[in-house]
Amino acid sequence: PLQAFIFDLDGVITESAEYHYLAWKALGEDLNIPFTREFNEELKGVSRMDSLEKILVLGGRQNDFTQEQKNSLAEKKNDHYCTLIQNITPADILPGIEPLLAEIRAQGLKLGLASVSKNAFTVMTSLGLKDEFDVIVDAATIAKGKPDPEIFLTAARLLGVEASACIGVEDAAAGVDSIKGAGMFAVGVGSAESLAKADLIYPNTSLLSYAEIVEKYQQA
Ligand code: G16
Numbered sequence: 001p002l003q004a005f006i007f008d009l010d011g012v013i014t015e016s017a018e019y020h021y022l023a024w025k026a027l028g029e030d031l032n033i034p035f036t037r038e039f040n041e042e043l044k045g046v047s048r049m050d051s052l053e054k055i056l057v058l059g060g061r062q063n064d065f066t067q068e069q070k071n072s073l074a075e076k077k078n079d080h081y082c083t084l085i086q087n088i089t090p091a092d093i094l095p096g097i098e099p100l101l102a103e104i105r106a107q108g109l110k111l112g113l114a115s116v117s118k119n120a121f122t123v124m125t126s127l128g129l130k131d132e133f134d135v136i137v138d139a140a141t142i143a144k145g146k147p148d149p150e151i152f153l154t155a156a157r158l159l160g161v162e163a164s165a166c167i168g169v170e171d172a173a174a175g176v177d178s179i180k181g182a183g184m185f186a187v188g189v190g191s192a193e194s195l196a197k198a199d200l201i202y203p204n205t206s207l208l209s210y211a212e213i214v215e216k217y218q219q220a
């Protein structure tokens with residue numbers, strides 16, 4: 001039986017995915033590597049250094065920098081991102097999320113957060129949601145980012161539940177792959193093309209329905 005919901009943060013609970021996009025886009029422009037929102041889909045859920053690598057490969061510049069220079073490029077993006085998230089408040093929780101969390105709680109299910117972002121604690125605190133969750137996986141303890149299943153499996157382990165008793169919620173293709181690799185039921189939020197592997201897809205968070213998600217989980 002269903003025991004827990006495990007959420008992604010950026011792009012599911014709040015619009016911080018947009019801030020990651022803006023910060024990477026600015027860095028890309030500095031490096032003469034402009035990129036589109038479509039390319040940005042490939043960065044969602046992907047760790048900081050892996051994202052930088054993808055951008056450098058896109059621009060054919062992967063051999064132009066030393067490791068030290070890459071670290072400082074990633075730091076520059078992160079400084080910009082940290083500036084952008086400074087003004088996050090509980091009003092930035094995406095529509096539909098608070099009622100869904102309340103319903104999950106009311107049903108006695110557990111709540112976990114599986115974000116590979118090293119800024120996840122800061123964002124969750126600013127949203128006023130840090131204490132709502134039973135487990136927030138510390139990204140610093142995760143060896144492999146999404147699409148590897150490690151982060152969702154770690155969340156389940158820390159919650160003390162089987163993967164098959166969990167529903168994962170994600171906005172990124174890499175995140176859906178991570179959920180499915182962990183053996184969980186995947187709910188995708190976003191476009192059907194990029195999230196084709198999800199078991200159930202909603203175009204945006206305001207359409208998330210607890211009753212429908214649980215019904216589909218039970219049928220799966
Ligand atoms: C998030 C974002 C990614 C970001 C990654 C690392 O993952 O989706 O775009 O690159 O975290 O973030 P940071 O640079 O803050 O450590 P998630 O798992 O919340 O989607």
Ligand code: MG
Nearest residue numbers: 008010011171
């Ligand atoms: Mg995300």
